[in-house]
Amino acid sequence: MVGALAAAVIALVASAAMAAGTLGTPFSGPSPTRDNSQGSYAGMMVGQDQGRYAPMMGGQGKSPYAGMMGSQGQGSSAGTTGSSMMGSMGMVWLPSNGVPVSSIPAARARATSAARAAGLHPGEVMWFDNGFYVELKDSAGKPATEVIIDPRNGTVSTEPGPAMMWNTRFGMMRANGGSAGAVDSAKARNIATSWLAATKPGTTIKSIDAYPGYFTLDLQHNGVVSGMMSVNSSTGAVWYHTWHGTFIAMEDN
DSSP: OHHHHHHHHHHHHHHSTTOOSOOOOOOOSSBOOOOOSOSTTTTTTTSOSOSTTTTTTSSOSSSTTTTTTTTOOSSTTSOOOOTTTTTTOOOEEEOOOSOOOOSHHHHHHHHHHHHGGGTOEEEEEEEETTEEEEEEEOTTSOEEEEEEEOTTTOOEEEOSTHHHHTOTTTSSSOOSSOOOOSOOHHHHHHHHHHHHHHHSTTEEEEEEEEETTEEEEEEEETTEEEEEEEEETTTOOEEEEOSSOSEEEEEEO
């Protein structure tokens, strides 16, 4: 069953407009499992649970996030995958322990436990009203991937969007070969700046980090963090992170 689902995912991704480069085999790091708990991130990959993130990858749920990863992308270069493409192929790094996470130190502790087996550690931690975002770094201090933490139950999962679909090291598919992308940091910044000027006037770039296969940028409006976006390092495609909610606080370690 898992093999059939994986094959379906690869076929769909290969035909999606946001796919970049040559797709490889699924990464074997975080477990491709579904968390059946009922927290705000519980149904992230399924679209049937009723948490705040429930329909994130599907479009069948009943929350403001319905269709988030479907056909409602921000322009022709936004990441769009189609309804329910991911099915039950979630990427859970650390299952729920049933304990709510209500602070940045608590979120960092969960991310530390989740990342240890992969030789990673948390860097930047951001707290939004929908949950926690955590940057994971390798032993050299370079950004490796991104995860989200369900504040209701502590589940740690790969962040949807670029971290899941574009990351060539820890994503669902790995690119063949290891050559650098055609888009460097300067080009990614220029692409993002142009996209923001056209779609979110007044929003500017706060910082930019290079991940395997893409760049992620923290955004700000009037000096206050307002969201995040990513730029594919091979194609220059843009993926705006619509799922976080309102910014509360952050800590960069």
